[in-house]
Amino acid sequence: MSRQGSAGDGMRRALAPVRSWLLTTGGIAIAAVYLFPVYWMVISSLKANPELFAATPTLYPHAPTLAAFRWIFARENVGLYLQNSAIISFSVTALTLVLATGAAYALARIRTFWTAAMVVAIMAVQVLPPPLLVTPMFVIFRQIGLVNTQFAVILATTTKVLPFAIIMLRTSFAQIPVELEEAARVDGCPRFVAFFHITLPLARTGYIVVSSLVFLLAYGEFVYPLSLMNHKELQPGPVGLYSFVGADFADWPDALAFATVFVAPVIVLYMFLQRRIVSGLTAGALK
């Protein structure tokens, strides 16, 4: 029995490089198959018209062209959509962080029945779907004259991301020992200075993860701008993209170029923050 075991171990050690190699190859294959739709979007956006609709599609653009990109920036006002997206997403992120910081810190430091109940309520709010909330929101905003303003969209989108931000930041704050703040206070540092100089810097990773996820969620939000605004020049990217692909016969060359442009900042941001986002999600998403 033991001899067999050691022979098996020796075998396993000898095969270890092969196993690693096989598993990595398999992992690459999985990622490649999974990400194929994204690849297909990007290379399709670089194809010109006959090649784009060829019965036998080419796996990479044989005659790559930026014509669709030039067209959408020159004629379809894509720059304005992107600018609106930036305004809305940055505003949502700022408003969310301001509101979430205080609440998350307080909910992390005070443990009573009421704060526990509040966390439960916030978790429940976190899962409410915008397509259902938008009917009453539209009517309410219409009654107070906020319809057709980006402000309305910023407020509505903040309701979608604020609960999530509070819950994740609360986890970050809870991990910082309260003794650090107390030590600073014994040395004569006022509580709120201690918060900004000690607690906040220590929660930096949490803030990077939360603000990037909040930004990405706000950047992708579609239902609220679609329903709360009908002026085209106020609309962000998703509504602009919808105007290209929503119809039965989509304007594919422009739609694919727009989708590629619109998604580029997301992929760049994610590539920079991948490790932090993954560890932040695994540590705080459910708790």
Place this chain on the structure above:
Amino acid sequence: MSQPLRHTLDATPWRMSRDRFLDSSTIWMLLIGAAALFLLLLVGYPIAYNLVMSVQEVTLGNLPSFSRPWVGLQNYRQLLADPLFLLVAKNTLVFTVANVAVQFVLGLGLALYFQLSFPASSFLRGLVLVGWMLPPLVIGAVWKWLLGSDSGFVNYALQGLGLISGKIYWLADPSLSLLAVTIANIWFGVPFNMILLAAGLAGIPADIYEAAALDGAGPVRRFIWITLPLLRPTIYALLSLTTVYTMRAFDLIYTMTHGGPLDSSNIFPVWSYRMSFELFDFGGGAAIATAMFALVLVVALAYVRSVNAERPM
């Protein structure tokens, strides 16, 4: 309140009044209150208002006013009598069950695979997570392009593999449209399932597996008797979250099929939205939304319970 702070603070006589204010329970209440008030005004009030609208007749004409005709449960009765109701209910059920089940199985498979330690495993897992970060509209656009009947890659690939002979009208055939949007939404949701299950798997202590291996338990038995039971809280939380997030598939469906053709891919959130914003029957839209809120909150409660079971805080 906040006892851990008090015991050192009360002993410091030099405290200034500003400090006293910043230590008092008032500041805590203000900090929580700002966010709570925001959510109360912009989520709580709309939900209550939605309930009210669901028993009123709300049209474009009386939208700005507060006095509208009360119609009791008529909106609800009309929904139940609507010939679409059964179809939409069936679609919602099929869509939700298929999404939750397939996303879970694929997510678990990927989580287990990337948990095997091999070079670049966490980087490759991170690449797969990209899918979940993309704007839903982009995903809808990409899948509409991939599933196109004439120049879509999926038809081309299936024909190349000899699996189909003619074109498949994924989005235009009423018997296939629900499948098409399900495929796209599964693609969207799998990374989320994967990452949360990976977190759950990482939380299982390695020595339990080692002890089981010493006792002669093979990989399959270790999976059934150790992994699954210890993963149970994560699984419950995940299944309830995925169920609720399926309601957000609105963006994908609206982009790809608009709920059609012939309502074959229509689900409740889409129906509610179209009732309000295309038929301008806000009372009807509100009635569907109210019923869905009740359902979502039940599932959310299950989610919160399983999270608290996982990590008592």
